[in-house]
Amino acid sequence: MRLKTSEFQSLFNDGLNGLAEVFEKHQYELRIAGGAVRDLLSGKRPEDVDFATTATPEDMKRMFQSAGIRMINNKGEKHGTITARLHNENFEVTTLRVDVHTDGRHAEVEFTTDWQKDAERRDLTINSMFLGLDGTLYDYFKGYEDLQNRKVRFVGSAEQRIQEDYLRILRYFRFYGRVAIEADDHEPETLAAIRENGRGLAGISGERIWVEVKKMVVGSHAAHLLELIYNLDLAQYVGLPPDGNVEEMKRVWQNAKGHSPKPMTILAALLHCPEEVEKMDIRLKVSKEEKSLALFLVKHRRELCKSQDEPDSLKPFTDFIIDSRELDSQSKVCELLKYQGEEKLLAELCRWSIPRFPVSGHDLRRIGITSGKEIGASLQELRDIWKKSHYQMDKDELLSHIKS
Incomplete structure (x- = not known):
């Protein structure tokens, strides 16, 4: 050819x-x-x-x-x-x-x-x-x-190729997600060789494992492949919790797969608590941003949700972003909405720009408030009023509340 x-x-x-x-x-x-x-x-x-x-x-x-x-x-x-x-x-x-x-x-x-x-x-x-x-x-x-x-096969003996470099187990999964059409079309002898040799992954550096896992998680069939990692008893060797919440992960994958989720958005679904994020970081040595996102999702995936009174409103999420002091809070909330399957709110948040709070401490000093403690309290009071107005009130409207 x-x-x-x-x-x-x-x-x-x-x-x-x-x-x-x-x-x-x-x-x-x-x-x-x-x-x-x-x-x-x-x-x-x-x-x-x-x-x-x-x-x-x-x-x-x-x-x-x-x-x-x-x-x-x-x-x-x-x-x-x-x-x-x-x-x-x-x-x-x-x-x-x-x-x-x-x-x-x-x-x-x-x-x-x-x-x-x-x-x-x-x-x-x-x-x-x-x-x-x-x-x-x-x-x-x-x-x-x-x-x-669309077949993924090892050259010659799967067992021999794996024993030469145990990272090839994860490379197999990664390329399976890129090439295979069906989610579960593996050769039985290949899976048997992976199961028998999985413990060899314990000797592979976390950095090398994380490179492969990240690529696998953003490919096709990611939920199936992560579940397979558990079924083949590999999770303990690659830094994932041994009792990871596989059903939650599968649900989150269905929610997020059409919206280019970050790898950690999918993996966070496996984690039950912040301590498991720490353990994963120790093994895989993920970046600060990746660890921060995992901790954010584990903490807020239940408590930061859309309002029951206004289910179509972004307000709980935008209020959180306004109050947050983190520069990447909006991108984290976007990942949270992917996790939760909130497609409509995600689309709205991607179009939303963080508004600038129109009042400063200097504005308050100009109208006679000089105490630092009082300035801080007044700014917080005005910020709450501004949020309730859906960030519509301008400086003069807000300052009128102080004057009155």
């Missing part, structure tokens, strides 16, 4: 053409590798393009130096990766490799010139393909067939 799509052709610019010329001149093969091939075969233009080659890192350094091409960020050299910079663009090129030793987290590799051996060490069939710069597809494990059939 030879690919000739516009997405593929759009990759070729002065930088890539220059890179190709260097490898061709020195008679080394250069192909597009991994996820970029998968994306191109799916009709997408990849955001990142990785390259594989039969040239060793030393070969590449000699080639690039002789061509006057700058090399940057060579931290990846011990793993076989050299980054060349041509025409203001970086190109990561990695020598073909085989694993000589793996411990479930890291691999010791040797370089090879055998494309199939390199493909064998990759995780999933859909990620194990190569694409020549002439568009020729090199597919050793039926990855294209799996992609067409």
Whole structure:
């Protein structure tokens, strides 16, 4: 098969053409590798393009130096990766490799010139393909067939691939959410291998786990995959509470999935209390913003709700935002409305701008109030009046209440 799509052709610019010329001149093969091939075969233009080659890192350094091409960020050299910079663009090129030793987290590799051996060490069939710069597809494990059939399978033995790097369990889930049509169309032997080897995730760093979990939660089938994590007894190893509220999570996913929820909005449904947020943070080392959102949702998902008297009114939510001193309170309340399934109120809040309270302490001093304590009390009194007016009263109207 030879690919000739516009997405593929759009990759070729002065930088890539220059890179190709260097490898061709020195008679080394250069192909597009991994996820970029998968994306191109799916009709997408990849955001990142990785390259594989039969040239060793030393070969590449000699080639690039002789061509006057700058090399940057060579931290990846011990793993076989050299980054060349041509025409203001970086190109990561990695020598073909085989694993000589793996411990479930890291691999010791040797370089090879055998494309199939390199493909064998990759995780999933859909990620194990190569694409020549002439568009020729090199597919050793039926990855294209799996992609067409929307199947996610490990290369060779699922158990062996998982034991090489236990994070591949979560990568399987993540790509299942991106590729599969049906929510529950797994091969039984794959799930069996995941169950048997799930405890290996305990040795994977929280940062690496969190990267995969976040991507999984914003993909398709997120509720099914999170439930599967519990059914396969993996939750305890990935920082989720062992007795997470799966039914609540499934309900929240249905509420929010059409509104681009943040990953933490879905995961917060599993958590019962702030202490579980803290435990999750210790394991996964989430960002301050992500932790703050989880704590906000766990605290306010029940107490901050629409008014029973005015069910179509945003007022309880806008009052909360007005009173809050947090800069991101409006975005947090938006996530709360996604969580609660309040589509109409969410749409209104997205259009709403926080109004500016029109009275300041200086205005009160001008009319004779000089005590700091009295100024604070008066400002709060006027703020309450302003809120009751749906933020409509202007400065003079509000100050008239003080004068009277």
